[in-house]
Amino acid sequence: MALVSQNQILQCLIADNLVSDPNGARGRLLTEAARLFREKGYERTTVRDLAAAVGIQSGSLFHHFRTKEEILKAVMVETIRLNTALMQAALEAAESSSDKLRGLIRAELESINGQTGEAMAVLVFEWRSLSASSQADVLELRDIYEKLWLDVLESLRREGALAAEPFVVRRMLTGALSWTVTWYKPERGGLTLDGLTDQVMAMMALKSS
Amino acid sequence: MALVSQNQILQCLIADNLVSDPNGARGRLLTEAARLFREKGYERTTVRDLAAAVGIQSGSLFHHFRTKEEILKAVMVETIRLNTALMQAALEAAESSSDKLRGLIRAELESINGQTGEAMAVLVFEWRSLSASSQADVLELRDIYEKLWLDVLESLRREGALAAEPFVVRRMLTGALSWTVTWYKPERGGLTLDGLTDQVMAMMALKSS
Amino acid sequence: MALVSQNQILQCLIADNLVSDPNGARGRLLTEAARLFREKGYERTTVRDLAAAVGIQSGSLFHHFRTKEEILKAVMVETIRLNTALMQAALEAAESSSDKLRGLIRAELESINGQTGEAMAVLVFEWRSLSASSQADVLELRDIYEKLWLDVLESLRREGALAAEPFVVRRMLTGALSWTVTWYKPERGGLTLDGLTDQVMAMMALKSS
Amino acid sequence: MALVSQNQILQCLIADNLVSDPNGARGRLLTEAARLFREKGYERTTVRDLAAAVGIQSGSLFHHFRTKEEILKAVMVETIRLNTALMQAALEAAESSSDKLRGLIRAELESINGQTGEAMAVLVFEWRSLSASSQADVLELRDIYEKLWLDVLESLRREGALAAEPFVVRRMLTGALSWTVTWYKPERGGLTLDGLTDQVMAMMALKSS
C-alpha cells in the first residue's frame, strides 16, 4: 500500500532544496558525475570529463562547485537524503516487522540497481576519496539511514524471527546488497527485483507475506 | 582437522613460484603495495610512496615491475592463488556439506580480516584500476576459486538445506563477507572469527557442527 | 600661506573632468582599486575582488572600464594629475628656492603618506603591469610633474645651495620619498610629516625657514 | 684597500653552502629567475618561462624547488647573504666612519646596479609575493644587514657629521639607492659608480676622502 510514489518523494525533496532537480544544470551534472565516478572511479574522472558529459567547458564547472571533491560529496549527500526518504516511505507502507524488513531490502535493492544505483556504488567505492571532514558530514546522514534498519532488525530479534545479532546482520546485508551492483542485471536473466528480494529473505529463512 | 597448516601451503606456493616469498624484495613490495593501495587507493598511491615503503628509490621499482599496474595485478593474482589453495585445504578438512560451507566462510573471513586482508580489499576496491586485459587474466583465476564455493552450495541445495539459488547465495556471501573488512575489528569486541562465522551460518539458518 | 586648499584643487579637477569624484561610482572604484593593488598587487587582485569592494558584480565592472588594465591606468593618471596640481599650488605658496623645495618635498610626502598614498605606491610598484602603450601615456604626464622639481633644484644649484646635480638629486629624492611609504607611520611615533620633511632637508644640509 | 676580492667572498659562501654556485643547475636557475622576476614580475613569470630560460622542462623545476615561491625566496635569501658578506668586507677595508659609509653606499650601489642588481630589485618589488612565513625568514637575515648600516650612521651622528637621525637616514638611503636601478645606466652617460657614490655623499654634504 504505497501511500506516496517515489516521484512524489523526489518532488518534496527538490522543493525543500535537499536534492537537486535532475533536469536542472546542477542535477544533471550530479547524475553524470555519479555515472562517471562509478564507471572510471573518482580519481580517473577528470573535471574535463565531467564538463564534457554535460556539454560545458571545464572552467564552467567551478561556477556550480568549488572543487571536484565538492561534486563527489554532493553525489553522496543527495543520494543518502533521497534514499532515507524512500526507506521511510517503505516502512510506513508495511505492517509486520518481517514485511518492514522486506520493504527495506526491496527499497535498497531498487536504489542500488535502479536509477540511483550509480550514486549508491559511488558511496561505497569512492569513500576514501572523500576528505576526512566531508566523511564526517556524510556519516551523520548515514547514521539516520542506518537507524531505520536497526530498529526493524531489533524488532525481528525480539519476535524470535532472527537468530543473529541485528548489528551484524545489517552489516552483512549492507555488503550483500551493495555487491548486487556488481552482478545483478535485471534485463539479462529471469530474476526480477522482487525475485531477488525473495532470495535474500529466503537466504535468511524469513517468510515474506 | 587441519591436515596442512597455512604456512605449509604458503611454502608450497613459494616453491612452485606461484606467490612471492614475503621476506624477499618482491614479496615485501607486494605486501606494502597491498597496504598502501588499501589505505589510500591505487591512484592516490604514487610509485614514490611504494618505493619509500620498502626503502628504495622510485626508479629502482622498475627493475622489479615494468609498470605500476603490474604491481596491482601481482597483488591480486598472488592473493587469489594463495586463497584458492587455502580454500581447497579447508574443503579437504571437512566432511559434511554444511561443514564444508562453514570451512569456506571461515577461511574467507580469515583471508579478508587476517594477513591477506589488505590484498583482498584491493581485489574488490581497485578492480576498475586494472586494465581490461589484466582483468581478464585475473578473472580466469577467480573462476577456479568461485567453483569451489558453487560446488558446496549446490550440494547443500540438493540436500534441502538451502532454499535460495547457489549462484545468488554465493554473490550475496561475497558481498557480505568482503564488507566485513569495513567494520569487523577482532581486537575490539568480543566477536571472534569463529563467532563471526557462526553469525553468518545463523543468518542463513544453517547449523554448523 | 596656502592660497587654495587641497579640497578646492580637487573640486577644480573634478569640474574639469580630469579626476573622478571620489563619491561617484567611478571614483569609489578607483579608490578601492588603489587600496587593493597596493595591498595585494595588481596581478593578485581579481576583478571579483574589485567588484566586491564596491558592492557590485564582476560583470558590471566592464560597464565602467573596458579592461582591468584600464583601471590600473586610471588610478595612475588621476593620481599624477592631482599631485601635479598640488605641487603647483605648493610652489605658488613659497618664495625662496629653498622654501619651494621644502614645499615640494612636504607635498610629495603628503601624497605618499596621505590619502593618495596607496595610489602613489601603485604608481611605483605596479609600473610593469602597465602595457607599453599605457606606460607612454602616463610618462607624458609624469614629465610635466618632474619638470616642476627640476626647475626648483636647478635654481638651488645656481644659488650654490646644492652641490650635486639636479637630475641626480631628483632621482634620489624620488626613491627616498617613495620608500617612506614602506616604513613611515605618522600615528606610531613622534615624527610628524613636517618633522619628516625637516629630516630630509637636514639630510641634504639645507635650511628651511 | 680591498683585502679580499668579491670573487673570493662568493667562493667562501658557496663552500659554506650559503649561496648556490652560479655555474651549477640551481645557481643558473636563480640567476635567470632574478632576471625574469625583475623584467616581468613574479606573477607574470610562469614556471615554463623559468624552465625555458635554463633549457629544461617545466616539470623538472620541481626537482630543485618544491614550489615557485621557494624560487622567489631563494633568490632573496641568497642575495641578502651575499650582500651582507660584501658589506662586511667593505667595512673592514675602511678606516673613518665617513669612509665606511662611502664603502657601504658604493657596495650597495654595486649590488643594485651590478650583477646582483636584478635580485636586489626583486627583493624590493616582489616582496608582497612572498608568503607571510617566508617574509619572516627573510626579514631575520635583513636585520643583520641593516645593523651594519645603522652602526656606521650612528658613529657619524656621534661625530657630528650627520644632522639627521640614523634610522631615518638609512631608510632614505635605502629608497634612494634602490631607486637607482630604475634610472642609472652606467654605460649610457658619463656617470660611473664612483661618480654616483660621490653624488650621494655630496647630497648629504659629506666629504669622502
Place this chain on the structure above:
DNA sequence: GATGAATGAGCATTCATTCAT
C-alpha cells in the same frame, strides 16, 4: 546599467616512466 553563468586559455603542480651514471 546590472547580472551572473559561461568561456577557454592559462596556470602551478604531479607523477609514471626513462636512462645515463
Place this chain on the structure above:
DNA sequence: CATGAATGAATGCTCATTCAT
C-alpha cells in the same frame, strides 16, 4: 641492480572577459 635527475603529458583550478537576460 640501484640511483635520481629529467621528462612531458595530464591534472584541478583560476580568472579576465563576454553576453543573453
